[in-house]
Amino acid sequence: MTDNGNFHPTSGDLGGGASAGPIGEGFTLPDADLIASELVRTLPLHRFFADKAAGIDGLDVLVHAPAVRGDAESPDVDLLFVRVHSGGASPAYLLPIAWGDALPAAHEDALLVAGEGVLGYDALVDPAAVTALGRTLAAEGALGPMMLKKVPGAELPVPEKGRPMGVEQSNTSVIFDDEVMMKVFRRLHPGVNADVELLAALSAADCASVPRLYGWAELEVDGEKYTTAMLQEFVPNSADGWSMALTSVRDIIREADLQPEDLGTAFGFEAAALGAAVAEVHENLAAAVPVRGRVSGEELVAPMRVRLAHVAGLVPQVNELYDAAEAVFEKAAESVADDGVPVQRIHGDLHLGQVLRTPRHWLLIDFEGEPSRPWDERRLPDHPLRDVAGMVRSFDYAAHFPLLTGREDSRQQRFRVAEWADHNVDAFLEGYASTSGRDPRDEAALLDAFILDKAIYECLYEAQNRPGWLELPLAAVARLLDTE
Numbered sequence: 001m002t003d004n005g006n007f008h009p010t011s012g013d014l015g016g017g018a019s020a021g022p023i024g025e026g027f028t029l030p031d032a033d034l035i036a037s038e039l040v041r042t043l044p045l046h047r048f049f050a051d052k053a054a055g056i057d058g059l060d061v062l063v064h065a066p067a068v069r070g071d072a073e074s075p076d077v078d079l080l081f082v083r084v085h086s087g088g089a090s091p092a093y094l095l096p097i098a099w100g101d102a103l104p105a106a107h108e109d110a111l112l113v114a115g116e117g118v119l120g121y122d123a124l125v126d127p128a129a130v131t132a133l134g135r136t137l138a139a140e141g142a143l144g145p146m147m148l149k150k151v152p153g154a155e156l157p158v159p160e161k162g163r164p165m166g167v168e169q170s171n172t173s174v175i176f177d178d179e180v181m182m183k184v185f186r187r188l189h190p191g192v193n194a195d196v197e198l199l200a201a202l203s204a205a206d207c208a209s210v211p212r213l214y215g216w217a218e219l220e221v222d223g224e225k226y227t228t229a230m231l232q233e234f235v236p237n238s239a240d241g242w243s244m245a246l247t248s249v250r251d252i253i254r255e256a257d258l259q260p261e262d263l264g265t266a267f268g269f270e271a272a273a274l275g276a277a278v279a280e281v282h283e284n285l286a287a288a289v290p291v292r293g294r295v296s297g298e299e300l301v302a303p304m305r306v307r308l309a310h311v312a313g314l315v316p317q318v319n320e321l322y323d324a325a326e327a328v329f330e331k332a333a334e335s336v337a338d339d340g341v342p343v344q345r346i347h348g349d350l351h352l353g354q355v356l357r358t359p360r361h362w363l364l365i366d367f368e369g370e371p372s373r374p375w376d377e378r379r380l381p382d383h384p385l386r387d388v389a390g391m392v393r394s395f396d397y398a399a400h401f402p403l404l405t406g407r408e409d410s411r412q413q414r415f416r417v418a419e420w421a422d423h424n425v426d427a428f429l430e431g432y433a434s435t436s437g438r439d440p441r442d443e444a445a446l447l448d449a450f451i452l453d454k455a456i457y458e459c460l461y462e463a464q465n466r467p468g469w470l471e472l473p474l475a476a477v478a479r480l481l482d483t484e
Contacts, residue, residue: 294339
């Protein structure tokens with residue numbers, strides 16, 4: 001293995017032919033060695049690259065195949081599947097690369113490969129490349145070796161226009177004709193993708209609280225199948241729950257004389273409707289993806305104890321509260337009956353940023369599970385209260401987030417935002433209970449443990465990624481343990 005990587009061509013269409021020919025007069029694509037060495041240099045600069053901390057020791061290009069042959073309106077696009085050797089691991093990434101003599105306007109950070117007289121850049125930032133990818137996939141059912149799998153009965157017309165969604169996350173989403181969203185998975189894992197699996201099951205069950213799934217794409221490499229993209233319903237004129245909640249919180253701070261329910265941006269009705277949507281998804285998942293078995297109280301809290309020990313070793317403030325947190329987990333374990341509790345498939349990473357308010361209702365999105373968990377564990381059944389606790393913590397985050405700036409942090413403002421959080425958490429739980437017939441507050445000890453576990457996870461995340469935000473989950477842990 002060399003630092004500039006190796007190229008491993010495979011048979012047939014997956015070989016290196018895509019890198020051999022001209023893309024236009026005077027232009028020739030870089031060879032395999034240059035592509036690999038350039039990716040070692042540029043991949044860590046991209047938001048979707050999840051292994052920045054470890055750095056890149058080497059890189060193998062396992063698939064390099066043409067996806068779109070361009071014309072006067074669109075560039076050539078190649079599909080690359082690469083394996084990055086980083087910190088003892090070898091994660092795989094999908095890279096659709098467009099070729100041209102210049103980068104798309106305002107996208108200097110899109111560069112992936114710089115060759116002699118030609119640039120390779122992230123195709124998913126370029127509307128022309130996105131349009132060409134969508135048209136080819138819908139018309140041919142494939143992008144090179146990447147094959148489209150349609151949901152039975154789903155209609156996928158050839159799009160007239162595609163565009164980047166404009167919000168860069170660990171995956172990348174593009175929009176076709178304001179009707180279909182294609183989420184391209186960047187860091188790939190072999191086997192079933194939980195997002196596709198659960199959304200397919202919920203779509204088949206006609207669950208109204210998720211976007212409908214139309215299909216997904218697969219790529220087979222060295223005998224293993226990888227889910228590379230999914231196509232689902234796009235709902236224009238929708239707003240994410242986090243943005244809506246922040247607007248409401250800022251209004252409650254500014255309008256100090258009004259009660260939360262009297263504001264024009266009052267969130268209580270929305271919180272109740274959101275609780276009902278979460279309950280509907282849980283009910284549908286339990287029926288559509290049946291899971292047999294029950295778990296004991298000790299089995300439920302065992303991962304919480306592991307997380308507590310891990311975080312306490314890295315965040316001193318959490319270590320100071322170790323015994324109090326352990327007592328909460330012990331109480332939760334003892335609250336479970338001897339025959340245990342049923343578990344099921346759940347969302348796994350639910351918060352206000354994972355829900356959309358459409359003109360008609362709330363939708364839950366992104367069913368891939370908690371990013372910090374190993375891929376295989378994300379598909380394990382769990383208790384629905386984990387999702388409920390995630391939403392409870394998200395309301396608390398939204399309530400206290402404006403106080404992080406320091407401009408708004410008086411005693412009255414702290415009281416107001418706490419009042420907002422309590423009001424909307426209650427509304428959310430009421431909405432959940434009214435739809436599910438089970439009130440999460442009837443399992444108070446378990447719910448408290450799941451909420452505390454989530455807050456402890458947040459402490460580690462903020463300590464490692466946004467130290468300026470650490471005080472927010474730390475304060476929540478102190479409140480939950482009544483140690484303020």
